[in-house]
Amino acid sequence: MWSSYLYVAQRLTAFVLAPLVLVHLALIVFAVQDGLSAAEILGRTRGSLGWGCFYGIFVVAAAIHAAIGMRSVAAEFLRWRGWGLEASATCFGLSLIVLGARAVAAVVL
Amino acid sequence: MNRADDTLAVEIWKGGTDGRLAAFEVPLRANQTVLDVVTWVQRHRDPALAYRFACRVGMCGSCAMTVNGKPRWTCRTHVAKVAVERHLTIEPLRNLPVIKDLACDMTVFFEKWQAARGRFEGRTTRHDEVVQLAPDTPARVAIDAGIECINCAVCYAACDVVAWKPDYLGPAALNRAWTLQNDTRDAGQEARLAAVAGDAGCHNCHSLQGCVAHCPKALNPTAAIAGLKRAVFRAALSGDL
Ligand code: SF4
Ligand code: SF4
Ligand code: FES
Numbered sequence: 001m002w003s004s005y006l007y008v009a010q011r012l013t014a015f016v017l018a019p020l021v022l023v024h025l026a027l028i029v030f031a032v033q034d035g036l037s038a039a040e041i042l043g044r045t046r047g048s049l050g051w052g053c054f055y056g057i058f059v060v061a062a063a064i065h066a067a068i069g070m071r072s073v074a075a076e077f078l079r080w081r082g083w084g085l086e087a088s089a090t091c092f093g094l095s096l097i098v099l100g101a102r103a104v105a106a107v108v109l
Numbered sequence: 110m111n112r113a114d115d116t117l118a119v120e121i122w123k124g125g126t127d128g129r130l131a132a133f134e135v136p137l138r139a140n141q142t143v144l145d146v147v148t149w150v151q152r153h154r155d156p157a158l159a160y161r162f163a164c165r166v167g168m169c170g171s172c173a174m175t176v177n178g179k180p181r182w183t184c185r186t187h188v189a190k191v192a193v194e195r196h197l198t199i200e201p202l203r204n205l206p207v208i209k210d211l212a213c214d215m216t217v218f219f220e221k222w223q224a225a226r227g228r229f230e231g232r233t234t235r236h237d238e239v240v241q242l243a244p245d246t247p248a249r250v251a252i253d254a255g256i257e258c259i260n261c262a263v264c265y266a267a268c269d270v271v272a273w274k275p276d277y278l279g280p281a282a283l284n285r286a287w288t289l290q291n292d293t294r295d296a297g298q299e300a301r302l303a304a305v306a307g308d309a310g311c312h313n314c315h316s317l318q319g320c321v322a323h324c325p326k327a328l329n330p331t332a333a334i335a336g337l338k339r340a341v342f343r344a345a346l347s348g349d350l
Contacts, residue, residue: 003308003310004312004341004350005350007312007341008342008345011342075274077273
């Protein structure tokens with residue numbers, strides 16, 4: 001039953017990620033095409049609640065989504081089961097959140 | 110190769126899991142099936158060769174083997190369709206323990222049908238009226254799409270997820286569960302949904318359709334499993350799981 005709820009969580013985070021990824025990709029293209037410098041980008045993101053929320057949600061959704069996916073990969077290819085698998089997947093997800101949060105803080109704060 | 114034009118080079122698995130291929134030369138015949146080839150070898154070359162069949166007309170599901178690397182029902186697979194340069198390799202089905210030669214132990218396969226609660230659970234007695242099922246309702250159409258399964262385990266052998274995760278219930282059991290989830294006469298749907306939502310259940314499927322590509326009855330277990338996933342998703346969101 002546990003993995004059914006993980007399945008649901010992975011699908012729900014996918015719904016959240018789909019539009020966010022599209023905006024993120026469009027943003028990259030826009031920034032590169034427009035030749036925005038790092039300073040110009042930071043000028044727009046620093047102190048912006050909107051971008052903070054956008055990438056904050058992005059990081060949380062991506063961490064949950066990826067951790068559940070990596071858990072399946074480990075279960076299938078390494079034949080890994082039990083608490084070690086759950087603990088490793090959780091640690092992986094948490095480290096993605098920490099790394100992502102650092103990146104968001106660096107451009108928003 | 111200096112083999113006569115009217116013969117087939119056949120390699121057949123001999124022994125248990127740690128067995129090996131044995132080579133035979135078998136006369137080529139018109140309209141010959143792979144099961145005919147195996148039977149010829151047993152009658153004329155190797156009386157101890159173990160294999161299974163019953164109906165020989167694609168109904169019983171007992172004759173499945175791996176033919177040139179692919180799982181197939183051998184009684185309805187013509188040699189002409191699968192032989193490569195008049196060569197055949199015949200091995201037992203994948204993903205099941207080998208008992209001897211071409212005979213697999215199907216116990217796990219059938220236990221998984223039970224684990225997925227792939228059996229009808231009635232709610233009426235012989236004293237009640239027979240329930241009418243209109244043939245054109247969506248539920249009945251969904252049942253029709255999956256009901257012709259002959260339990261041959263070809264899909265089970267084709268499924269990579271079963272190979273990676275041996276406790277996965279697999280396409281056949283889940284396909285059967287889906288037909289019963291659509292059966293308005295069935296009383297076991299809540300327990301069945303919980304069974305297919307378990308850790309060995311439907312969400313393990315990667316939807317790559319190896320089962321669909323190989324099912325000799327042209328069924329679509331992937332679509333059935335997708336139906337179960339939707340049902341589990343809805344039940345989990347509404348707290349009914
Ligand atoms: S679609 Fe699902 S059940 Fe079918 S072979 Fe692939 S993983 Fe197995
Ligand atoms: S779904 Fe198809 S391949 Fe699988 S057991 Fe049934 S008939 Fe055989
Ligand atoms: S012998 Fe019955 S299906 Fe092939």
